[in-house]
Each structure stands twice: as C-alpha cells, then as structure tokens.
Amino acid sequence: MAVFLELLVNGISVGAVYALIALGFVVIFKATEVVNFTHASLLLAGGYAIAWLHPLIGFWAAVAAGIAAAALVGALVEFLILRRAHVGSRGVLAIVTIGVDILLTTELTRRIGTEVLALGDPWGDRVLRIGPVTVAETRVVALAVAAALIVAFLLAFKFTGWGVAMRATAEDAETAALMGVRLGRVSLSAWAVAGALAAVAAMFLCVFPTPGLDRGTAAAAMKAFPAAILGGLDSTTGALAGGLIVGVTETLMSGYQSELAFLGRGIGDAAPFLVMIVILLLRPSGLFGTKEPARV
Amino acid sequence: MSGEAGPGIGGPETVGPGTAAPGTVDPGIAAPGTVDQRSEGLDIRGLEVRYGPVRALRGVHLAVPRGAVAAVLGANGAGKTTLLRAVSGTLRFHRGAITSGTVAFGGSRLDGVPAAAVVRRGVVQVPEGRRVFARMTVAENLRAGALSVPGRRAAAARERVLELFPVLAERAHQRAGLLSGGEQQMLAIGRALMAGPSLLLLDEPTLGLAPLMAARIADTVRQINAQGTSVLLVEQNAAMALALAERAYVLEVGEVTLSGPAADLAASDEVRRRYLGVGVPETDRPVGTDPGPAHERPERTRLARWTA
C-alpha cells in the first residue's frame, strides 16, 4: 500500500510537468488548429536561456528572462515562417513545424553541446514527506503552477476578447478578420504564449529529480502528446487530466514492472499510449475535447 | 476555398451577358460617377480586381451615399462578392488584389487597408455563405462580432440583435454549427450588427431564408438604415433588393452594365427578364449557363433511362 501511494504521488508529480507541456500544445491547437511539433524545441530554448542566464542574474530573473526569450522565439517562428505559409491544410502546417523543430533543435543542441546544465533553482533536492510518502518540492510547485495556469487559460479562452478572437481565428481566419480581429497579432500572441509556457514547463522539467538541461531534454515533449490527446486537444482542463493520467500510468507501470514482467519490461513508456488508445476508443475527441459539429 | 461558395476562374464568361454588350446603359438611367454629394459615403472609382490571371472586376464605379441603401444585382460569378471583398479588405484571403482604382469611405481610402482596420472604420461585411464560427456557441459568435467595440456598446448592440432575432436568444448556448441554415444566416447578420457599423455590406442575406424571414431581414435592413447605417446590398432576390434600395447597379462579367434609381431598374425589361425571372416564358430553354440567341438554342435533351 505504501508503495502504491508512493508511486501514485510520484505519478501525479510527474504528471504535473507533463500537464504543463501539454498545455502549450493545447494553446497553439486552440488558437491555430496546428499540432505544434516545434514545442519540443521551444522547451529547449526556454530551458537553455534559463540555464545560461542564472549564473549571471540569479534564478528568478533568469526564469523571467527565459520565459521572455522562449516567447520571443515562438513569436519569431510564427512571424517568419508560419505566417508566410499559405497552405490550405493544417496537417501541412504541422509538418512545417516539424521542419522548424529540426532547425531549432539542431542549433540548440549544438550550443548545449555535451553539457548538463543546472538551472540553479531554489528548491534543490528537498523533498516533502507526507507520512510514508515523499515527493520532491519542485513537483509540488509544478502542480500548483500547472493548476493555476490551466485555470487561467480556461477563463481566458472563455471570457476574454483575446480568447474569443483566438478561437474565431482558428476556425475561420477570413471571417475573424471581418470581425475586426487583427490576425497577425492573434497568432503571434498565441505563439508567444506557447513559448512562454514551454519555458515554464522546461524550468520544472530540468530541476530535481532530473539532473538538469541537456540535449536529450526535448524528448520529454513526446510524453505530452498522449497527454494532450487524452484530455482533448482543445481543452485546457484536458491537458491537466491527460498529464496526470499519463504520469500516473507511467509511474505505476514502471514501479510494478517486476510484477508485470509478463507484459515485457519497460512497459512504463508504452503504457500511456495504450491508455490513450482505450480512451480514444470510448471518446474519439478525448475526455474533455469538443466534438466536431457535423451537419449538412 | 470553401465548398459552398467557390466561384472560380472562368465564371464571368460562362454566365456572362448573352445579349447586352458590356457598358450599354439603358436610356433614361443616369451614368455613374456624376453625383457629387457622396464624398461622405462609400465611393468606388475605376475599380479593377484580379485573382491571379482572372480579371474579376473591370472599371467599376459605384457610390453609396451616407445613409443610403444601394443594391447590386448580377448573375452568378458576375463579381458581386468580389466587389464587397474589395471594400472589406478580404481579397487577399482569396489571392485576389485591387490592380487599379480606388475605394474610399468617409473621405479616406480603404484600398490597401487590412480587413481589421476596415472594420474599425465602421465598415462591416456579412460574408457570403454565412460563415458562422461552427464550434463556438451562438453567444460567443455574437461576442466575436463585437470584438472591435467597447464592452458597453456591445451589450446594447446585443440586446438589439436578440430583439431582432429572438431565436438566437433561445439558442444562445448551442453551437452555431448545429443551427439550421436559416438560423445561421440570422446569426451572421446579427453578428455583423454587433459592431454597430456605419456601412453594412450584405452578401446575399436572404440566401436560404423562408419568405417570412426574408421579409424580416428586409425590415431589418430598413430599420438599421433608418438609424443611419448605410447599406450595400448584394442580393439574388432582385425584387426585394430593388424595393429596398434607392439606387441599384447591375454587374455583368465584372462590369457595371446598368445603374440608376432602383425604381427605374425595376421597370427595365432586361432586368425583369434576367433578374426577376418574369416576363419572357423560357422554361423550355436548355439549361445552359445562358440563353444564347434563340436560333442557336437546341431543344432540351431528354435524359434516357439507364439500363443496367
């Protein structure tokens, strides 16, 4: 039982970080209907900026600067590339983002080189003990931040003009323009926000219990795919739920892999995808995603 | 290009005028561009629009004085929608561009101004084919319409719109994509009114509306016009359009072939036959795109049954 609790709490704590990453996907998807493969490199960019700056200006200033830097990179990607891609299909745009990701990741990993960069965070390797269970302090903060951001975006999408403009643009840019929406600004801001979110996620991804930022960090973004889909690609609540489900599944399956040896060892990595398949069979738009209204 | 409204290359010629040569103006109808009290309203001069190699509009002159209603008639593909796009700044979404001529409203130029800025000058277009935001609720669609105006004015506008179209209030929380065709049309008009326009561009507002509702739209147009909004109306329901408008233009293959006071146009034989669908019995005509000279018309082919 104690083991189960320990694993569960750990799963939730990892899930919080996945949720933060997934939230970035969701924001871009909601605002532009593009599946954003560039998110991984935005993550790397944000993390790199924080790691590079913290010895110079201190952790918090570095985080602020890292968020700004990643937002800038996101905005630049939109301004220089996506804005200029006049393609009909969002699928094609998704592939453009793959290309952009290759470009950015190559350059960033070249810069990071062979280092493992610490972020210099104030939490260190402190853990919180709750009865028999321990959980890293960083993860508690991550969960709180994820929940706060997710609520904030939920409200923003529903109630602010920015959110309405963003969703309108995603559906039909021309008509949105006829409503007076400045398209350029809307998608620029979406990408900047996604960049900023990536930097926040990167900050939590690269602190304890992981050793720091290195060239492999971006791979973690993959975990956020099943998380985002599970919850529903256009739902911020879904990002949280999906992240937690993925985190918990992965942790439990890893923790019990000796008991589950018949499934093959290392099932922890494949398990979230299996859960995702099951959920999609039951709900093709994810747990909280909106169904495509179809009528003729 | 959206499926429902995608006239494309080659259209104008297909449905072009068979008899009336472009540029012919009925005697008794004043030539455009002579009235001068319209510096305040919409003023289009010598407008030419191209979609790549296709010239969709050629030398169009048109004016909507402040507070007036003007109607544009024309066959499918004549360039009516293009004309509105040129005003609202949305040509670039269709890879089209103004190649010469000017569009001005309230004394300042609109050509070259991006769509969002055009809206901020009080010119709002109801696009062809409704184009509601299908995944957003009715209420959110209305909200989107008011994005360019401050909140207080939006609330007032919302009240007016819901009064005009009570069904929208009933469906406030339904997703717009699930509304019936006519309901979507009401939403599209309501959404445009949310911005409190001083010039409203309507592209076939009664498309797919029941007679009663079409009449109500006509009333609405009259009503908002009475409140000072100018209206440029593109409409296939020529009878209604001519009844509403003070001035009307007939567009054929990208050119204004007729223009003048609406009443005069309504009396013209050409307009009655081609746009009102009355006068000449021609149900036996082949269903080509255009009635050619009588002697060239083949008899309607009967379609033989298919034998498997």
Next chain:
Amino acid sequence: SGKATGGDAGAGAAAGGDGVTTGPGVTATTITVSALTDLTGPYASFGKSQTQAQQLYFDQVNAGGGVCGRTYELVVRDHGYDTQKAVAAYTEVAPKSAAIVQFIGSPMITALKQRIDGDKLLTIPMAWATTLLGSRAIQVTGTTYDVDMINAVEFLTKEKGIRSGDKIGHLYFEGDYGESSLDGSKYAAGKLGLRIVEQKIKATDQDMSAQVAAFKAAGVKAVLVSVGPRQTASLVGVSLAKGMDVPFVGSNSAYAPQLLATPAGPALLKDFYYVSAGTPVSAQNPGMQRLVADYQAKYPGQTLDSGIPTGWSAAMIVDEAMKKACAAKDLTREGVLNAHRSQSSFGGDLGTPMDFTFFDKPASRSSYVLKPDKAALGGAVVFREAAVSELAKDYPVPVG
C-alpha cells in the same frame, strides 16, 4: 563501363612498388582509415572526444613519418546515431578504407556485422556488448559490459558488505548495453546467492522517482546502474533524497564528469562508483599524462573524458596491426586482420592488457573501480586498481 574495371581492381590485391601487397584503402602514399561516429546524436560528447583523440593520434604518426612509408588519412562520417545513415556511410567508406578505427552505436554495428565480416574490414566498435563478439573482423576492446558488471558485483560483496540473500537493484537501458550488463549481474548474482531487482528504462526517460520507489519497496542493499549519465544522476539524487542510502556501481557509460556540476553532484560523490577497463585520464602514468597534455594543447579548454583514451587506444590498435602487416609485406585486408589477430598482449598505460588472438571472448576481463572526484582531471580517480574477479575469470561469455 568504368565500374567493370574498377570492380576488379577493388577485389583483387595488387603489389606496389615497395613489394607490399595492398588492398582497398591503401595506396602507395596513404592508408585510409574511417571513423563512423556520432557527433550530433545522443553519443555526441563521446564521439567528439574519440574522434579528436584519433585525429591527434594519426597526426602524430604522420608527423613521425607515417607507417610503411605511407601516411594515414582519417575519414570521419557522422551518422548521428541513425541506422540508415550509418549503413549508408559504411557502404560509402568501406570500399576505400583499410580499417574502421571507430564505429559508434551497436544497433548500427549489429546491422552491419555480416557485411563487415564479409568485407574482412578490421573494425573497432565503440560498444561493448557480447553480441558483437564472434566476428573475426570486429575487435571489441577491453571488457564487455557483462564482465564489468560481474566485477562490480564482486566489488560490492567484497567491499560494500553485500551478502548472500541480499537484494540488489539493477537499473538498465533497453537495448544491448543494458541487457548485456544485466546478463553479467544475473550471472554473478546467481553464483553469489543474491537477488536482482530489475528496472528497465528507455534512454528518453528522465526522472527515476518511480524506479527508486520500486527499489526502495523491494529493500535493495545496493544498485547497479547501466544507463546514461542523466539517469544516473536522477537515480542517485532521488535515492538519497528519499532516504535510500545504498552504494551504487555503474557501468562505464553511466557516468560523465559534467554531472558533478549539477545538483546531483554531492550525491554522486557520496557513494557512487563505476567500473571500466579504461584507465581514467587522471591516472598518474606517463602515457596518459602525455596524451592529456597533447590533447589539451591541440584542443584547449575541451572536456576531458574517457572517450579520449578509448579513441586513442583504438587508433593505436589499428596502427599496431598496420605496422605488423607492413612487416609481413601484406597490407591487404586479410593481411591486416592476420597481423591484428596475432597479438596476445596488447597493452599500455591506457587500459587493461588485451589479447586479440581469439574473437569469441572479451579481450580483457579486468576492470578498474573508479570514483567521481571533483578535483581530478576527467572527474574521476581510480578507487581500486584493475583486477579480474574470480567470477569473471570463469565466466562463459555468451557470444553473438
């Protein structure tokens, strides 16, 4: 066609003016050797120091007059740990190379094993799985992963108080590295009456909390680590934070000096060791010190890690084979292989002594136990001198 004649020349051996029979990759003035390395993928740091060390080696040999009257030319192809690119690069360089001094990535080498054998092209893989044994052309240097782990387990029982009946954890990567290592730890555990608690992960996993929880729940007394440096750091850091204070012994690839600068540094310094057949760069012997000095002179300010001696010795192995082959006046591939396989005690200051006369057993069975050290060059010092454990001596190595 041009290929018709070219094909014949490539296949047959030709005798040069100096009476030396030559094969592909050898001309009257040059010997071409190739490095199929990873400079942009997951093993980039390792690949970089190896390649630089080898470049340094061949530059020095060339400066000293070369070998057999010829100079070396090193062709470097970076495959970024991509199988298809590696296979393509092999196809490109193999016909024009006399040997492959460095080949990173065991999936790639495995994919090409048959062809390397068929081409009789002396190849030094930079991977130490037992699956690479059994090929005459492929020379695995030093110990294999499983032998390292056997030595590690024995080290734990001898010096860390692990006794029969205890449980020890083994965290390992999916793939040849981890699973070869697991073979060794299981063998040793079986012999010593220990129980292994297995946790398999992927290279993309970052956070070892779940694994630590499982180890802790199982009550392990020590943990073997056959993963990458990041995972090691996370494992060791989380374990200590969660109060699981046990010794950790890693494979050679589980540690990188860069880790000491991260928050996991203190934890690593506490009770972490790793086993390796390669001498650490901090070793106080003349060969190593000269290498380090030369390397730092040529590549100032660059990280010193175990790739440097590894790359250097691989170059040296090929160079020795060439020298011997030259003495026998036979620089064909067959000649090079024969020369190479005739050496029974290749050794020096850079690693444990190796025997190349057989190819179905590791060239060496003795490993150092090393310990991280902030002050040392390369971030590690020798904790226990190289030795062959009793178990490793009789260990029947699985081949192929």
Next chain:
Amino acid sequence: MSEPTPTAVARTLRAALCVAVLAAAVAVPFYLEGFWLQAGLFAMSAAIGAIGINLLTGATGQLSLGHAFFLAVGAYSYVFLSSDLGLPTPLAAVAAVIVAGVSGGLFSPIAGRLKGAYLGIATLALIFVGQHILFNAEPVTGGFNGRPVPPMELFGLVFADTPELVVLNVPFGSLERLWFLGIALLAGAAAFARGVLRGRPGLAMNTIRDHEIAAGVMGVPVARYRAGVFVLSSMYGGLAGVLVALVFQQVVPDYFGMLLSLDYLAMITIGGLGSVAGAVVGAAFVSLLPQLLTRYSDALPLVAEPGSGGVSPAEAARILYGAAVVAVVLFLPGGLAGLAMRLGRVRSKELRWAKSAPAPASRR
C-alpha cells in the same frame, strides 16, 4: 480534326519519358558504385512506403504518425516467416505484406473512427507499443539485436553477394541484384496505387477526405473504406519494410522509430499530397538529401571540421533538411510534384475553359 489533341501529345511524351527512365534505371548498376545503389534502394523503399502513406494521408485525409510500425511488421514478418517457419523467401515476402495489412486491419476500430490530429497521435501509439514489442518479444524479433535477414531467392537467383555473379564484366553483388528487384517492386507498387487513385476507390477516398457525410450519402461505406485504406497503406508499409530489410541484411528495432514516421510525412508534404508522383519525388528527396549531405560534408561551405566548435557537417545536413521542409512548404504549395504540374498541365486546362466558356451556345 486530325491534328493530335494536346492530351495525345502529352501521352506520347509521357510514354517516351517512361521508357527513358526505365532504360536509365536498368543501366545504373553497371556504372554506379555501391553507395549510390544503396542510396537508391533506400529511396525506392521509402518511395513505396510513401506511396502507401500518401494513399492514407494525402488522398483520404487520415493523418498517420505510425507508418514506421508497419515497415517493422513487414520486415520482421519476412524474417520470421522465412527463417523460423521456413517459407520460401518470395512467399515469405508476400505473406509479410499480408501480415502488415492484417495488423493495419486490427487497428481499424481506431482508424475507422478517428480523424485529423487525433488519429495522428493515436497512431503514434503504434510506434511506442511496436518498439516495446520489438525489444521484448525476443524469440520472434531477436530483441535489441534484431535478426539477420535471409536473402531473397527468386527463380534460383539469390539476392546476396554469394554466389558470385558477373554481368557484362561488372561484379553483381547483392546491391546490384536488389536494384532490379527494387525497381520492379516500386514500379508495381506505383502502378497499383495509380490505378486505385484514378479508379472508383480513389474517388471515394478523396470524397471522404473532402466531405465525409456526402461520401456516405453517395453510397460509400465510409468506415469500411477508411479501414480499407488503412490496411492498404499498411501493406505498402510492409512491402517497404521487406525491401529495406533485404538491403540492410539485418533488422534492428531502433530503425523503426518515430523519426522514420516523421520522415514519411515530410516526404509526402515535400513531394505533394495525394499523388503517386508526389510520394516518389518526396521520398527520393528526403531519403537522399541527408545521405548526400553526409557524403559531401567535407565539401560543404561554411562547415567546420568535426570538433572545432562550429557547425559540423551532420549539423549542417540536419539544418538543410529542416530548412528544405520549411522552404518547400512555404514556396512550393503542392510540393515538388505540384510544381511540375503547375508548369505543365493545369495551366492549359484553365485556358481551355476560359476560351470555351464565353460561347456556351456553341457547345454542340
């Protein structure tokens, strides 16, 4: 009218082009060295796979990130069926393609039901679960080591380096022999896909992509078609897998990862969505570019020596690849094949319509 119509001219031209291409393809092994042959074979395998995913993603509008899985199924099934079950190799190859199709069919509850980004990411599960199986089902897959691939043997000809074979003074090793097999398979696969796309199923697929409900109302069983196309595309993946296995001579699990799937998407986008030619052109581009860049890395400008701290050749290759993906989409909507089309046919068609349009009465 006796003068040849434009389409007739175009058809003769195209036939001539086909003959020329075929002749060139046959001549290649006599002139080019192994590297080129192998690069070509990789490209052929990629082209077959890309045709398959273009049927699915391009023509039917179903995004798939799981194509690499079906390559793996094809490759491993071939090995298992021929080595373990002892099937004759050609039979094993056919059976492997069928197994790939069946595994695609097993996925049809998902494939028939999901769309767009959801299907795309759902198929990602195939990659991860597939890799898990490849690594763990050792008795069948050989685990991380993979397994050696038995050479194909067709009518007594073994597609391997031994027994030796010399044709016209050129030694014919496995690559030379496989070259012809590759050409034949690619030609067959392309012709089949063209037939499908131009025929009744192709129309149904396109309509499902453009307007699902309309397709159903017109009599197309939508879910069944979706699943069917998924199966067909898996079979193409399987065939590509068999070919790539024969070239590699050893199957290893690492190869069949997500990057391979992403490469396939890049291929059809760069080449042009929905057409066979697009898939082939894109596959050639994507699979040859990195190999060429690596090979000629020494000659690339602005590239530093390995280890000198600047942009290394492989990094340059990667950057160029990424830039190519972006540039093609930005500047060549419709892909490389679309570019060729635009220069050729479509323009004349538009003009013809424009010319005939103004005189509708004269159409009889």
Next chain:
Amino acid sequence: MDGMTLRRGEPHAHPLRRPRAPKRNQPVGSASGDGPPELVVSEVTVRFAGLTALDAVSFTVAPGSVHALIGPNGAGKSTCFNVLSGVYRAASGSVRFGGAELTSLRPHRVAALGVARTFQNIALSPHLTVRDNLMLGRHRLTRAGFVSAGLRLPSARREAVRHGARVAEIAEFAGVGDALTIAVGLLPYGVQKRVELARALCMEPRLLLLDEPVAGMNGGERREMAGLIGSVRESLGISILLVEHDMGMVMRIADAVTVLDFGRRIADGPPEEVQRDPEVIRAYLGDYGEGDSGGPSAGREQA
C-alpha cells in the same frame, strides 16, 4: 437522454440490428418499366439534446410525383432529409421505401436503395473535376474495388468506360457538359449547384431529395433550374422530394406540399390549398408588407 438522436458514425451509434438490408450494390429498379415505390414517412421523431427537431412527422410521397417540403427556418426540413438519407437516426417512427425500412440503415445502404440527395450547402470535392465528382455518384452502381482498380482489370476498365459515357450524358443533360474537366472549386456557385444535381442523378435514383436547389440563384437561373427538375421527372419518372423557400417555384412544380413548423406537420396537400391555409400563411409565408407576424411561439421544444 434516451431518445437522443445520434449521427451515424459516432461511437455511440450502435444500431441494434439492421433488418432487411437490401442486397448490396444491387441497382434496384432503375431499369425502365418499374416505377419508383411510394415513400411513406410515419410518425418520425428526431431529438437533439433538449430540442425536438421533428415531432411525429408523417407524409407520403406518391410514386413519380414532385413533393415539396416547406416551412420556416429551423422547422426540421433538412433534418427530415437527413433521416431519409440515413445521416441522422430517428428516435422513433418509420420511413418505408418500397419494401425497405430506411430508419435503421446507414447512409450507404440507403443510397444502395436508390435514394439520392443534394445538400443545402454544397458538398462537392472542390479539387476534383466535375467528371470525378459525378463518377462518385456512380459508386453504388459500380463494382471495382481496390484490387481490380489497382490492377486495372478489364472489368474495371470496361466499367469505367461504360459509366463514364453515362456521366457525360447526364452532365450534358444538366448543362455542365462543358465543365467536365474542370475542378469544381473553380466554378461559379450556380454551376456548382447543377453539379450537385447531376451527381445525384448519376446515382440513377428512384427517389431524389433536393435541398434548396435554387438558393443563391437569380430569377432567370431559377427558372432554368425549375425546368431542369421538371424534365428530370418527365424523362426518368422518379419521385422527387424538394425543400425550397422559393414559393413561386414550389407552386409551379410541386404536385403536393407538406408544411413543417417547429418540427410538426402543420399542413399537407395540393399547393393551392396549402398556399391558402391560414396557419401556413401565419407561420411561413407571412405578408411582405408587415414583417411582424409574431416571434417564434412558445412550446416548440424541450423534449
């Protein structure tokens, strides 16, 4: 939400059983001689979450007649079409066409029975040529599957040639013969509407459902379209069910009219009669002079 209507293809739409599925791909009754069967809609109810779009609607389309379905916006006309063509599933009620019960069939099964339709919002494939769009209409009448199309078997070729000729014939009839090789997306709206009709005709239907065929057309074009529809009925003798807001046209070509309002049938009969019905005038036709005929009345929905 028991009675909730589901769109087919949605995960929850598990039809219980599909009785009396006709033999697949059997071109039914298109040969000359046998006329189309009667279409009997009885007590059909359709609900969406919290909204009854059709409330126990019944009417009958006599064989070979043109029957108009009219009513205010949102009355449920398109919904009724969707039920008839198998796109929506009715919560209750039955639709019988010949011997078959349509309410339990999926769209492609309904199509196989010879029911064709056009859409209120054009639903063509914009990138395909007119010919390809029309050929899709032949889907139910043709056989070629993946294998025979891929291998280009003689049977597939023969089929393509034979049906290609018929498609050209129908295109000519519908007035889009010139446009066969042009991508539909490039055509003007009015021509696209004709292509829609032609595509439906290509299914060799016994029952043709037309949803607002002349919307967006001007007077002249409307007349032409009306003529075309008349001529379809004359030459093929099939039944036509028509939704249209152009009352002039409805009066001119319809044999019978059913009027819906808020999902209920409020009138049914010959056009002249219906036109005079005060209820219909109140709810639908109104009076052009005063657009104020009262807002939507209460009590229309809430299932």
